Amino acid sequence: MSDVATGLSSARTEVLADGTAVVTIGGSWNQDSSLPAIVVKGDRVRVVAEGLADFDSSLPAWLYANFKNVRHLDLSALPVRLQSLVQMAEKASSADERPPHPGFLEQFGTWGLESSASWGRAFEHIGHTAIGFLRMLVGRAKVNWSDFRLELQTSGVDALPIVALLGFLTGLIMAYVGLIQLRLVGATVYVANLVSLAMTREMGALMTGIIACGRTSTAYASQLGSMNVSQETDALRALGINPIEYLAVPRILAVTLMIPLLAVFATFIGVFGGMVVACAGDLSIEQYLTQAVRAISFKSFLVGFIKSIAFGFIAAWAGCYRGSVAKRSALGVGEAATSAAVLGITFIVISDALFAVIFNLFDL
Amino acid sequence: MSAGDILTCADLAIGHGDRVIMDRLNLSLAPGKILAIVGPSGCGKSTLMRALGGLDEPLGGKTTLMGVDLNASRGQQRQDILRRTGFLFQGSALFSSLTLRENIEMPMREFLKAPHREIRQLAEYKLALVGLADAMDKLPSEISGGMAKRAGIARAMALDPSVIFLDEPSAGLDPMSSGRLDELILRLREAFGTTIVLVSHEVPSILRTADFCVYLDPDTGTMGAYGPPKSFLQAGQPPKVHAFFSQARFD
Ligand SMILES: Nc1ncnc2c1ncn2[C@@H]1O[C@H](COP(=O)(O)OP(=O)(O)OP(=O)(O)O)[C@@H](O)[C@H]1O
Ligand SMILES: [Mg+2]
Numbered sequence: 001m002s003d004v005a006t007g008l009s010s011a012r013t014e015v016l017a018d019g020t021a022v023v024t025i026g027g028s029w030n031q032d033s034s035l036p037a038i039v040v041k042g043d044r045v046r047v048v049a050e051g052l053a054d055f056d057s058s059l060p061a062w063l064y065a066n067f068k069n070v071r072h073l074d075l076s077a078l079p080v081r082l083q084s085l086v087q088m089a090e091k092a093s094s095a096d097e098r099p100p101h102p103g104f105l106e107q108f109g110t111w112g113l114e115s116s117a118s119w120g121r122a123f124e125h126i127g128h129t130a131i132g133f134l135r136m137l138v139g140r141a142k143v144n145w146s147d148f149r150l151e152l153q154t155s156g157v158d159a160l161p162i163v164a165l166l167g168f169l170t171g172l173i174m175a176y177v178g179l180i181q182l183r184l185v186g187a188t189v190y191v192a193n194l195v196s197l198a199m200t201r202e203m204g205a206l207m208t209g210i211i212a213c214g215r216t217s218t219a220y221a222s223q224l225g226s227m228n229v230s231q232e233t234d235a236l237r238a239l240g241i242n243p244i245e246y247l248a249v250p251r252i253l254a255v256t257l258m259i260p261l262l263a264v265f266a267t268f269i270g271v272f273g274g275m276v277v278a279c280a281g282d283l284s285i286e287q288y289l290t291q292a293v294r295a296i297s298f299k300s301f302l303v304g305f306i307k308s309i310a311f312g313f314i315a316a317w318a319g320c321y322r323g324s325v326a327k328r329s330a331l332g333v334g335e336a337a338t339s340a341a342v343l344g345i346t347f348i349v350i351s352d353a354l355f356a357v358i359f360n361l362f363d364l
Numbered sequence: 365m366s367a368g369d370i371l372t373c374a375d376l377a378i379g380h381g382d383r384v385i386m387d388r389l390n391l392s393l394a395p396g397k398i399l400a401i402v403g404p405s406g407c408g409k410s411t412l413m414r415a416l417g418g419l420d421e422p423l424g425g426k427t428t429l430m431g432v433d434l435n436a437s438r439g440q441q442r443q444d445i446l447r448r449t450g451f452l453f454q455g456s457a458l459f460s461s462l463t464l465r466e467n468i469e470m471p472m473r474e475f476l477k478a479p480h481r482e483i484r485q486l487a488e489y490k491l492a493l494v495g496l497a498d499a500m501d502k503l504p505s506e507i508s509g510g511m512a513k514r515a516g517i518a519r520a521m522a523l524d525p526s527v528i529f530l531d532e533p534s535a536g537l538d539p540m541s542s543g544r545l546d547e548l549i550l551r552l553r554e555a556f557g558t559t560i561v562l563v564s565h566e567v568p569s570i571l572r573t574a575d576f577c578v579y580l581d582p583d584t585g586t587m588g589a590y591g592p593p594k595s596f597l598q599a600g601q602p603p604k605v606h607a608f609f610s611q612a613r614f615d
Contacts, residue, residue, distance in 0.1 A: 031524060032476055033477075034478065035478075056556065057524050058486060060489060061485050061490070062482075062485060064485075064488070065488065065489065081554050081555040084551045084554070085493075085551060088547070088551060089493050090492050090497055229460060329460035
C-alpha cells in the first residue's frame with residue numbers, strides 16, 4: 001500500500017540491521033477514508049514522512065494507536081505540529097485491564113448473588129419506609145406535604161376516569177361469561193351474585209391496584225429516578241433531609257389513602273357494568289339489584305377494602321423504591337419505570353394469593 | 365471586519381425569551397484565532413456562546429459562522445454548519461447512559477464513513493489527548509466533575525471541527541490539568557488551524573492562550589472592552605476591566 005501518487009494514506013515498514021523498524025508514512029490522511037494497516041515488531045521504531053500531504057486528527061490517532069506501547073519511538077523526522085499532537089496523548093497506565101469474559105456458571109452465580117442482594121435492598125427499603133412512617137407519626141420526619149396534596153389529586157382523583165372505564169368493563173365481561181354458563185342450568189339470576197361478590201372481594205381491589213402500578217408506580221420511579229440523576233436526592237441528603245421521608249412517605253401515604261376509595265368506586269361501577277349485560281335480556285333491574293345487595297356482605301366488603309389498602313401501599317412503594325435505586329442515566333430512569341410496574345404487579349398478585357390463604361384461615 | 369473572518373457578529377442582541385441581556389455586540393474573528401469571553405457570573409457569556417455557535421436564535425442583529433449568515437440558514441444548511449463546530453457545555457452534558465468512549469464515538473459514527481476499528485482508534489486518541497486514557501469505559505456518573513469537563517472537550521473535538529466553543533473548559537481542573545489544557549488548545553490551533561472561542565475566569569490562562577478577549581459588562585448591557593488580553597492590563601482601560609484583569613497581576 002504505497003500509493004503516494006494517488007494521494008491516499010500509506011504506510012510501509014522496513015527493518016534496519018540494528019533491529020530498528022522504520023515506518024514511512026505518506027499521502028493524505030482524513031477521518032473519512034480507511035487507513036493503512038501495519039504490523040510492527042520490536043521496541044525501536046522510527047517514523048519518517050515521505051510525500052505526506054494534508055492530515056487531520058486521524059494521523060496522530062493512527063500513530064498513537066499503533067505505537068503507544070513502543071518503548072523507543074522516534075518521531076523527530078515528522079513535522080513538529082504532528083509530533084506535538086502525538087506526544088500530548090497520555091498513555092493509559094495499563095494497556096488492557098478489562099476482565100476476561102465470565103463463564104456460564106460464573107454468570108449464573110453472579111445473577112443469583114445480585115438478585116438476592118436486590119431482594120435484600122428491597123426489604124431494607126421497606127424497613128426504612130416503615131421507620132419513616134413512624135417518625136412521621138411522632139412528628140419528627142420532614143415530609144413534603146405539598147407533594148402529598150398534589151399526589152392525592154394526581155394519583156387519586158385524576159385516576160377516576162380510567163378506573164371507571166376498566167371497572168365497568170370488568171363487571172361487564174364477568175356478567176357476560178357468567179351468563180353463558182348460568183343459562184345452561186337456568187340460574188341466570190345468580191349472575192348478580194357472581195358479579196357483585198367478585199367485584200367486592202377481588203376484582204375491585206385488584207384492577208385498581210394494577211392501574212396504580214401502570215400510572216403511579218411508573219411515574220414515581222421516573223420522578224425519583226431523575227432526581228437521582230440530577231443529584232437532587234444528594235442535595236436533600238446534604239441538607240440533612242432523609243429522601244425517603246421527604247419524597248417517599250408523602251407519596252405512599254397519598255396512594256394508600258386513595259386506592260381503597262378508588263377500589264370501592266370501581267366495585268360499584270363493576271356491579272353496574274354487570275347489570276347492563278344482565279338486564280339486556282335475562283333479568284330485570286329490580287331482580288339484579290335485590291340479588292346483588294343480598295350477595296354483598298360486610299365481610300366481603302372488608303376483605304376487598306383491606307386488600308386495596310395493601311395494594312395501594314405496594315404500588316406506591318414499588319415506584320419509590322425502584323426510583324431511588326435507579327442508575328444515574330437516562331436509560332436507568334426508563335429501566336426503573338419498567339421494573340417498578342413489574343415489581344408492583346408481581347407483589348400485588350403474590351400478596352393477593354397470600355390474602356386468599358389468610359382470609360380462608362380466618363373464615364372471612 | 366474582513367471578508368475572511370470565520371466568525372462575526374454585528375449589532376447582535378442576545379437574551380432569553382423577550383428579555384435582552386446584552387446588545388450592541390460587534391465581534392469578528394479570523395480563522396485560527398483564539399477568542400476569550402470574560403465577565404462577571406451571570407452576565408451572559410454562555411448565552412453569547414450559544415448564539416455565536418448557532419444553538420440559539422439571537423434577539424437581533426446578525427451572526428455569521430464560516431461565512432454563512434446564521435439567521436438565514438435553516439434545516440440542513442444549519443446542521444452542516446453545526447457539524448463543523450464543536451461545543452463544550454458548561455455542565456459537560458455527556459450522554460449519561462453511554463461510556464466516555466461511546467460518548468466520543470457517537471458523533472463519529474453518525475458522521476464519518478470510517479470503519480468501526482478506526483473510529484475506536486480516533487476516540488481513544490482524543491480521550492488520551494485530554495488525559496482520560498484510563499477512564500474510557502466509565503460512565504459519566506462514575507467520573508469526577510473535572511474528568512467530565514475533559515471528556516466534554518474530547519467530544520467537542522471528535523469531528524475535527526473548524527471552530528470549537530468551550531464554556532469554562534478549565535473550571536474544576538487542577539492547575540496542572542488546566543495548564544495541559546492551555547497547551548492542548550494551542551497545539552490544536554497550530555496543527556489544524558482550529559478557531560477557538562472560550563469562556564474563562566482564569567486570567568493567567570487567558571493571557572497565555574487568547575489572541576483576543578471581550579469583556580461583557582452587565583451594567584451597560586454590552587461589551588466593555590475588546591482587544592488583545594495584554595492590552596487589558598495596561599492603563600487607559602475602563603476601571604472594571606482593569607480591575608478584573610489585574611487580580612492576577614502577581615502572576
Ligand atoms: N434557559 C434560560 N432561560 C431564561 N433565562 C436564562 C436561561 N439561561 C440563563 N438565563 C439568564 O441569562 C443570564 C445570563 O446567563 P448565562 O448563563 O449566559 O451567564 P454566564 O455569563 O454564562 O454566567 P456564569 O459565569 O455563571 O456561567 C442570567 O441572568 C440567567 O438568569
Ligand atoms: Mg456560563
